[in-house]
Amino acid sequence: MAYSEKLKAHRAKLGRDVKIALVGAGQMGHGFGCQVDRMPGLSVVLVVDIDPARITSLYKDLGVDDPLISSDPAEITAALNAGKRVGATSSSFLAELPIDFVVEATGVPEIGAQISYSCLKAKMDVAVLNVEMDVTIGPLLHKTAVDNGVIYTVCHGDEPIEAKVLVDFARDLNFEVVAAGKGKNNPFEPLSNPDSVRERATAKKMNPKMLCSFTDGSKTMTEMVALANTTGLELSKRGMYGPAATVKTLQDVFALQADGGVLDRAGVVDYCTGDVAPGVFVIVRSDQPYVSHEMSYLSMGPGPYFALYRPYHLASVEAPLSVARAVIDRESSLYAPHLMAEVVAMTKKDLAVGEKIDGIGGFTVRGYADKASDARKENLVPIGLVQNAVMKRAVPVGTLLTYDDVELDENSLIVKLRREQDAMGLTYAS
Numbered sequence: 001m002a003y004s005e006k007l008k009a010h011r012a013k014l015g016r017d018v019k020i021a022l023v024g025a026g027q028m029g030h031g032f033g034c035q036v037d038r039m040p041g042l043s044v045v046l047v048v049d050i051d052p053a054r055i056t057s058l059y060k061d062l063g064v065d066d067p068l069i070s071s072d073p074a075e076i077t078a079a080l081n082a083g084k085r086v087g088a089t090s091s092s093f094l095a096e097l098p099i100d101f102v103v104e105a106t107g108v109p110e111i112g113a114q115i116s117y118s119c120l121k122a123k124m125d126v127a128v129l130n131v132e133m134d135v136t137i138g139p140l141l142h143k144t145a146v147d148n149g150v151i152y153t154v155c156h157g158d159e160p161i162e163a164k165v166l167v168d169f170a171r172d173l174n175f176e177v178v179a180a181g182k183g184k185n186n187p188f189e190p191l192s193n194p195d196s197v198r199e200r201a202t203a204k205k206m207n208p209k210m211l212c213s214f215t216d217g218s219k220t221m222t223e224m225v226a227l228a229n230t231t232g233l234e235l236s237k238r239g240m241y242g243p244a245a246t247v248k249t250l251q252d253v254f255a256l257q258a259d260g261g262v263l264d265r266a267g268v269v270d271y272c273t274g275d276v277a278p279g280v281f282v283i284v285r286s287d288q289p290y291v292s293h294e295m296s297y298l299s300m301g302p303g304p305y306f307a308l309y310r311p312y313h314l315a316s317v318e319a320p321l322s323v324a325r326a327v328i329d330r331e332s333s334l335y336a337p338h339l340m341a342e343v344v345a346m347t348k349k350d351l352a353v354g355e356k357i358d359g360i361g362g363f364t365v366r367g368y369a370d371k372a373s374d375a376r377k378e379n380l381v382p383i384g385l386v387q388n389a390v391m392k393r394a395v396p397v398g399t400l401l402t403y404d405d406v407e408l409d410e411n412s413l414i415v416k417l418r419r420e421q422d423a424m425g426l427t428y429a430s
């Protein structure tokens with residue numbers, strides 16, 4: 001049965017809608033709110049954003065005029081209990097409110113950590129559109145959810161999870177997964193910064209920092225690390241290969257080197273440039289000759305490598321499926337049971353002693369994918385931790401930062417939670 005039917009039955013059983021708080025009403029949050037609110041049995045009753053104009057703009061699209069916008073938890077609680085839809089300009093008291101489900105759509109690792117951790121501890125289900133946070137403290141958040149009997153999930157609609165769906169499909173069908181990944185959407189300009197992309201960002205009505213996190217490769221590295229950590233597949237190599245490929249050549253490019261491809265072994269994540277974007281893919285093989293024969297008969301190519309390809313990912317449009325899946329199936333769409341890979345920080349310019357690091361999509365560093373075991377061996381610091389860190393040593397452009405190079409921001413919750421995660425005794429894949 002489709003979720004739309006199951007959600008109706010759930011509402012009848014509950015006697016009311018599931019009350020959702022949406023934090024962050026930017027492009028992703030706005031799109032998410034517009035979709036989830038139309039699903040039966042799910043209602044956005046609280047929108048949190050520092051900008052009240054974004055709250056009213058989203059509520060307007062939901063058919064709600066003049067919502068109460070407040071920063072007083074008592075007033076907000078009373079309004080929610082009276083069945084009203086409310087806006088809030090602060091998220092600090094979110095965990096105390098009468099809410100069932102929190103959707104975190106700020107995209108900022110530190111804010112995501114504060115909201116996710118406090119709300120999971122308060123036994124609320126939490127869905128995030130914040131893969132940058134997940135690659136930094138995902139295993140700890142999953143454990144916190146399990147300990148509190150609730151769900152922590154990264155939302156459907158982004159490449160790591162839609163590629164994971166293909167990996168699960170392939171594994172269920174007894175295929176060997178040779179490679180899994182995505183097509184990179186924007187041209188790779190590793191040293192780009194918010195100034196160099198500003199004109200393009202303005203034309204696309206995007207935040208320059210956001211566009212820069214795409215062009216400098218941070219986003220692709222982050223997504224492929226999330227894919228490795230959720231599937232248990234290895235990272236192909238530090239920084240990955242990122243070859244050029246097309247929809248037609250995927251299975252030839254992501255073959256083993258002995259067979260003319262780029263890979264030195266099977267079972268890895270990687271990305272490619274070319275017309276595969278905005279899609280995701282899995283390259284599979286079968287050790288059963290008759291299955292390979294059937295695949296060829298079914299127009300999947302001559303084999304032995306076959307590409308399973310989904311040509312789209314629908315971001316906020318399909319992300320609400322993760323709420324339905326959590327509510328109905330009590331299942332997380334994506335979390336990190338493995339620590340296969342890390343997103344570490346590579347300098348985009350020479351950095352001097354005392355210089356402050358501005359985080360993902362900024363002027364100073366870009367995200368770089370590494371095997372978790374190598375990152376640990378070399379004491380590399382995850383990029384999710386370095387916002388507002390101060391340089392202790394001068395380093396040239398193109399350096400991977402270590403914990404010894406920087407003074408981390410000790411007021412940051414994500415820094416504290418990452419230390420907690422490091423003490424959990426996770427097994428690091430080699």
Ligand SMILES: [Mg+2]
Pocket residue numbers: 158159223
């Ligand atoms: Mg994406």
